[in-house]
Amino acid sequence: MAEITLKSLAHTYLENPKSPQDYAIRELNHVWQQGGAYALLGPSGCGKSTLLNIISGLLEPSSGEVLFDGEVVNDLPPEARNIAQVFQFPVIYDTMTVYDNLAFPLRNVKTPEARVHERVMEVADVLELTSQLKRKAKNLTADEKQKVSMGRGLVRDDVSAILFDEPLTVIDPQLKWTLRRKLKDIHQRFQITMVYVTHDQLEASTFADKIAVMYEGQVVQFGTPRELFETPNHTFVGYFIGSPGMNFLDVSARDGAVWAGDTALTVEQGVRDAIEKASSSNIKLGIRPEFIEVHTEPVEGGMSAQVDHAQDLGTYSIVYLTLGGISLKARIEEDQTTPTGTAWLRFPDERLGLYVDEYRVEVDHE
């Protein structure tokens, strides 16, 4: 049981890194609290697995420190860190039975056989492997093998944390849901810190209380699934979370108005002030497709947009619009009328985010 702190951690696989792009992980500070269920979310190649391997000790960071409960563990090998890790593809010991596989991590540290038996039976029960215990692990199906791999992590009751590196990749969608549920149960039962790496936002939000979104070797936001959805801290979070992702409009302030291409936008005063004050020219306004108000008739403050096409997804539709030369997506619920030709849009003030140099800037609401 431990709180894991990462202090100005950075890692590169190159010998002579020159630019920030050469780093798999860029200067990173983070704390995983004891007992939390966390997800590490990001696209392939953003440094998630690298970060996980650094925490478990399989990789040595190029610089920075890893602390468990305030103690620097950089020099400790994985064996001494007391951490369990489950890999993307199942690793099982072919020649052993399922029972022996589960008992392996305990027997390696000379745990009394009675205790081993007790733990193995408990974990087998949780993972529904009890009937398989006497089988050779080699003959199991892929998902049973992955359950055994997870079991080897769970069987140790003294672990500081369990790290999961996209553990459900090889599992059928049907079973994925059950196993994720199971992991959540296990977390609540044993109160072990769990870090779950995935590139699937649904997987992350069903498993974790808090999600760290990684992008280009950095944690760009750390928050609850709701926070990530409602107030993305970085344009990448807006784009990556949600289906479809957030709409972004490149904007500039000119002649006392805010412009997206050749269209003047109706936005509140605070936004205009903030844009005028911004030192960078990389300014974007972001709004989620769910929050755009779409009207079929002209309304007060409505901006007219061209309707390109609509996609019916059953319980809702996604409408593709063009506003001032910029493509937008808006979500229309079943009970609303889907516009054709021209639509009038409104961006609710509290749902509109301002991004300067890709990071969110707070705006004074009047």
Add this chain to the structure above:
Amino acid sequence: MNKVYNNRAWWLILPMLLLVAFSAVIPLMTVVNYSVQDVFDANTRFFTGTEWFKEMLNDPALQAAVLRQFAFSLTILAIEVPLGIGIALIMPKKGWQASVALILVTMPLLIPWNVVGSIWQIFTRGDIGLMGWSLRELGYGYNITSNPVDAWATIILMDVWHWTSLIALLCYSGLRSIPDAYYQAARIDRASKWAVFRYIQLPKLTNVLVIGVLLRFMHSFMIYAEPFVLTGGGPGSSTTFLSQSLTTMAIGQQDLGPSAAFSLIYFLIILLVTWVFYTAIMNMQKDNNKGA
């Protein structure tokens, strides 16, 4: 799906059948033919039935050669297999060192049998051979032409030098195919070096080792040129292995009937041992406890 059944396709295996007939079946049947007859010349021969087989099985010299042969094959397997695995484990895995190690290890395999025999013949000579001379200088009366123990030890050493590389190379390739995740998981599970070898590396090596052991067994059981050049089967008959006895009988004494019968027995021994070994290994890998 509509599957077309056209049994004329069987004719396509005809060329293969012919080839096998000429390369294997006909020569083998010639041997079978000789083994049941006593042939004097092109026109005079008598049918002898199983007489040659009985005679061969009861020949004390041949029985001794069979025992010697088994002793030899088992000894070299007992040395070459663990040694080969050991070498494979310590061979460098990447960089230029890996290439150098591979070339060095492969070298002995490229040398023809007769040459190996000659190299060791010179190497072990008491007057000019490095090994023979050194051992004598150190005070050991090393002599492979008069001391059977020296002769045996030298032949085994020679075979180990010549063939351990084969096992090492097979194991090396087997080890290279183990994904890193296995080693990582073992570290996370706090497995000892021995446990990693016993539960990860050895199981992954089983398949290549089966091939390696079979090849080495068949090969060593048929060993001929190397001991023939090195010791000529002596001193006495202490290093006369099966194929040398057979050659002496068939070529030296022109006893075609007995040597044909003996060839067949020889062939059946190899076949039997190989089959038993293979079946035993395959059975070991089966799941003995399906479900519970």
